Amino acid sequence: MKAMLAALLALPILITSCNKEPGEGGRAEIRGVVYEQRYNSSTGLPIGSAYPLADYRVAIIYGNGDYADDDTRTGPTGEYRFPWLRKGDYRLYVISECNDYQNCTEGVYASVSINDRKDVVQADTLLVRNY
Numbered sequence: 001m002k003a004m005l006a007a008l009l010a011l012p013i014l015i016t017s018c019n020k021e022p023g024e025g026g027r028a029e030i031r032g033v034v035y036e037q038r039y040n041s042s043t044g045l046p047i048g049s050a051y052p053l054a055d056y057r058v059a060i061i062y063g064n065g066d067y068a069d070d071d072t073r074t075g076p077t078g079e080y081r082f083p084w085l086r087k088g089d090y091r092l093y094v095i096s097e098c099n100d101y102q103n104c105t106e107g108v109y110a111s112v113s114i115n116d117r118k119d120v121v122q123a124d125t126l127l128v129r130n131y
Helices: 002-016
Strands: 024-039 046-052 057-062 070-073 079-085 088-097 105-114 120-122 126-130
Touching (some): 024 057, 079 088, 105 120
Parallel strands (some): 024 126, 088 126
Antiparallel strands (some): 024 079, 057 088
16 A cells, blocks of 8 residues: 555656657747848848837747747847747748739748756847838
8 A cells, every 4th residue: 555655656756757848838048139130122232221010029939839838029229038948949930021923921040949947048130121
């Protein structure tokens, strides 16, 4: 009887020590910044310099998923963050838009790995191209 009770008490410890998938529920964080570069729609050449893009949607995909698991908006200086993540691989993306006659929309992706449960990882700059 004591052995069975000890096994039942140990069960929650065994369950919580299993490897967990990437996603929410950890103590790590991904931070980054989004810039916008405007382009001349007829020549395809950049217009001016890239600048921080405020109030823009950034999406995150956990692990090998195909669809966004969460999203956030950039702050006034183009910065964003995804807190409370677990160890694992993530993909971040934003959408670039073209003008109507070019009829295109492209995703801009960055891959990020969290290797420690308390990591604060700086993602590559995401550059939105607008024509």
